[in-house]
Amino acid sequence: MTAVQAPAERSSRLSRAGGYAGLLLVVLVVALPLYWILISSLKERPDIYTVPVGWFPDPLTVDNYSAVGSGVAFTDYLRNSIIITASLTVIQVVLGVLSAYALAFLRFPGRSLVLLFVIGSLMVPNQITVISNYALVAQLGWRNTFTGIIVPLAGVAFGTFLMRNHFLSLPREIIEAAEMDAAGPLRMLWRVVLPMSWPTLIAFTLITIVNEWNQYLWPLLMADDASVAPLPVGLAQLQDTQGLTNWGPVLAGTVLTMLPILLIFLALQRHMIKGLTAGAVKG
Amino acid sequence: MAAVTFEGATRTFPQSDRPAVDALDLGIGDGEFMVVVGPSGCGKSTSLRMLAGLEPVSSGRVLIDGVDVTGHRPRDRDVAMVFQGYALYPSMTAGENMAFALRNLGVGADEIRTRVAEAARILQLEELLDRKPAKLSGGQRQRVAMGRAIVRDPKVFCMDEPLSNLDAKLRVSTRAEIAALQKRLGTTTVYVTHDQTEAMTMGDRVVVLRDGRLQQIGTPAELYERPVNTFVAGFIGSPSINLLDRVPVRDGRAVVAGSLRIALPAAGAGLASVTVGVRPEGVDVAGSDPGAGDRLTARVLRVERTGAELFALVEPLGLTDGVGHRGDHLVVRLDKRLGVHEGMELTLRVHLDEALVFDPEGIAVR
Numbered sequence: 001m002t003a004v005q006a007p008a009e010r011s012s013r014l015s016r017a018g019g020y021a022g023l024l025l026v027v028l029v030v031a032l033p034l035y036w037i038l039i040s041s042l043k044e045r046p047d048i049y050t051v052p053v054g055w056f057p058d059p060l061t062v063d064n065y066s067a068v069g070s071g072v073a074f075t076d077y078l079r080n081s082i083i084i085t086a087s088l089t090v091i092q093v094v095l096g097v098l099s100a101y102a103l104a105f106l107r108f109p110g111r112s113l114v115l116l117f118v119i120g121s122l123m124v125p126n127q128i129t130v131i132s133n134y135a136l137v138a139q140l141g142w143r144n145t146f147t148g149i150i151v152p153l154a155g156v157a158f159g160t161f162l163m164r165n166h167f168l169s170l171p172r173e174i175i176e177a178a179e180m181d182a183a184g185p186l187r188m189l190w191r192v193v194l195p196m197s198w199p200t201l202i203a204f205t206l207i208t209i210v211n212e213w214n215q216y217l218w219p220l221l222m223a224d225d226a227s228v229a230p231l232p233v234g235l236a237q238l239q240d241t242q243g244l245t246n247w248g249p250v251l252a253g254t255v256l257t258m259l260p261i262l263l264i265f266l267a268l269q270r271h272m273i274k275g276l277t278a279g280a281v282k283g
Numbered sequence: 284m285a286a287v288t289f290e291g292a293t294r295t296f297p298q299s300d301r302p303a304v305d306a307l308d309l310g311i312g313d314g315e316f317m318v319v320v321g322p323s324g325c326g327k328s329t330s331l332r333m334l335a336g337l338e339p340v341s342s343g344r345v346l347i348d349g350v351d352v353t354g355h356r357p358r359d360r361d362v363a364m365v366f367q368g369y370a371l372y373p374s375m376t377a378g379e380n381m382a383f384a385l386r387n388l389g390v391g392a393d394e395i396r397t398r399v400a401e402a403a404r405i406l407q408l409e410e411l412l413d414r415k416p417a418k419l420s421g422g423q424r425q426r427v428a429m430g431r432a433i434v435r436d437p438k439v440f441c442m443d444e445p446l447s448n449l450d451a452k453l454r455v456s457t458r459a460e461i462a463a464l465q466k467r468l469g470t471t472t473v474y475v476t477h478d479q480t481e482a483m484t485m486g487d488r489v490v491v492l493r494d495g496r497l498q499q500i501g502t503p504a505e506l507y508e509r510p511v512n513t514f515v516a517g518f519i520g521s522p523s524i525n526l527l528d529r530v531p532v533r534d535g536r537a538v539v540a541g542s543l544r545i546a547l548p549a550a551g552a553g554l555a556s557v558t559v560g561v562r563p564e565g566v567d568v569a570g571s572d573p574g575a576g577d578r579l580t581a582r583v584l585r586v587e588r589t590g591a592e593l594f595a596l597v598e599p600l601g602l603t604d605g606v607g608h609r610g611d612h613l614v615v616r617l618d619k620r621l622g623v624h625e626g627m628e629l630t631l632r633v634h635l636d637e638a639l640v641f642d643p644e645g646i647a648v649r
């Protein structure tokens with residue numbers, strides 16, 4: 001090969017290099033704190049504070065991890081987190097899919113009004129509804145219960161909106177074919193629409209799981225103790241009991257909190273591939 | 284099996300001031316193969332979808348077997364549709380695609396198996412029943428889509444340009460297969476296409492639409508030989524008919540040129556000028572005799588050979604003053620053995636009995 005390059009080729013190579021540089025920068029910004037949390041959780045207490053910074057834990061220790069368990073009722077928090085996240089995910093995915101289906105495919109009076117309402121509720125920040133929600137839930141006697149934590153968080157505006165838009169992007173002909181084939185609404189959803197929607201549905205599920213797993217403000221207001229509080233509240237508790245100087249166990253708790261989500265993400269992300277409508281329609 | 288009737292069926296889309304289909308009156312006999320043709324956007328699909336129940340009817344009625352189905356859901360009409368893009372369910376195998384409707388209708392498993400097997404045999408899909416659509420070729424998908432319609436044994440088949448995604452060769456063979464299949468099943472069929480060849484070769488009768496309005500219904504031969512207006516004349520036949528406008532009428536004859544005079548039918552008595560249509564295949568090269576008012580001289584501008592046929596694009600000479608032709612030339616089909624070449628001057632013989640006469644508005648004079 002000769003070394004001569006067309007100018008276009010050189011500039012495309014340059015821009016590619018620029019792209020990678022940008023990518024690298026973003027990865028550093030995201031990954032560095034995570035790496036820092038991980039190594040610090042494996043360090044001995046004095047090593048966390050030494051300057052210059054040590055990039056590898058030396059000596060390596062898992063003491064912080066055992067300290068997590070002894071400091072707070074970690075397994076209780078974990079159980080609560082799982083209960084809250086699982087319930088909310090199931091509720092939100094089911095409600096989101098059903099409402100999106102209705103908004104995308106069923107003709108009923110006031111449909112666009114409902115949609116407008118859903119989109120409108122997306123624009124109201126949570127913080128605004130917290131106070132009125134709190135008053136209502138307290139009045140119902142739901143404080144410090146799972147019901148009190150879960151019910152107010154079970155709204156699904158985002159999921160409805162996401163799934164509806166996806167449903168509308170499906171080939172119209174296939175939906176009509178199913179209509180002609182006498183498929184009822186549930187069968188249409190289950191056998192025709194959802195099989196073409198897994199990637200979007202999985203993305204929606206994943207976002208919901210991450211979101212609910214990380215819920216902090218509302219459970220903090222609702223829960224009084226480890227009987228219903230989820231992990232993020234527990235972590236804050238851990239920080240309190242350890243005092244402001246002992247970061248090791250807190251960071252170890254953080255790692256343990258992230259781990260389940262990371263595993264779920266890794267398990268689900270390979271299903272988020274496109275191309276499920278291949279061969280369905282042509283032209 | 285059933286007869287289908289459109290009674291003033293109209294569809295006006297929201298935010299549209301003009302109906303996409305305007306007061307369509309159309310009767311389709313039991314077991315008939317009716318082809319709907321017309322240029323793009325003329326309302327063919329909309330008409331078909333009104334029959335299938337996929338498009339609401341703004342005014343008028345649609346009847347199947349004498350029953351007014353205008354307000355019925357698609358599933359209650361017992362109509363099967365073959366879509367242009369096939370619309371197969373991507374997550375189901377070919378067999379499941381075909382069985383889906385039967386399952387929804389609560390047909391027993393044994394019955395479903397028998398009917399799918401039978402349809403697969405007819406369409407030669409037996410080996411492919413376990414494949415998903417993504418692993419089928421275009422022609423195979425088309426057959427699965429057909430299979431999905433025929434397993435239901437519906438009253439009416441609706442087909443919306445089912446061949447337009449196939450390559451030219453496959454289209455010709457599939458065309459014949461569909462027509463034969465329909466004859467064999469005897470199911471009333473409404474078939475939409477923009478391809479006039481498909482219309483002519485497949486249909487028992489053909490209906491021509493233009494801008495949402497019905498132009499003519501008739502057998503392919505009727506449409507070809509006796510089009511009601513210049514639009515139908517121009518749409519049916521390939522290459523298109525040659526139209527000569529503003530031909531003056533003298534002594535009951537349209538005088539295209541001194542040597543070409545076409546007798547007007549009685550209905551054309553009072554007309555001062557007419558439009559004359561001459562099909563490319565309604566013309567021969569003349570012998571040396573003087574002819575009987577059926578001669579036209581022309582210069583060859585270009586010669587197009589398709590192998591089997593020869594078309595000469597010619598410029599007519601000696602036209603009567605004021606006569607104009609649409610397009611920059613006339614097209615004539617000539618004997619390919621004649622050795623016609625560019626620049627040549629020809630004397631053509633026009634078959635007077637095949638020439639068509641239209642009034643200045645374009646309506647046929649008969």
Ligand SMILES: Nc1ncnc2c1ncn2[C@@H]1O[C@H](COP(=O)(O)OP(=O)(O)OP(=O)(O)O)[C@@H](O)[C@H]1O
Nearest residue numbers: 296297299303322323324325326327328329330477
């Ligand atoms: N959903 C719609 N909303 C508004 N106008 C529409 C809609 N669908 C079709 N039309 C209009 O109605 C007219 C007829 O459309 P239709 O699809 O029936 O045409 P067609 O004859 O099937 O054309 P083609 O050969 O291109 O498929 C067109 O002018 C089109 O623009």
Ligand SMILES: [Mg+2]
Nearest residue numbers: 327328329443
């Ligand atoms: Mg169409």
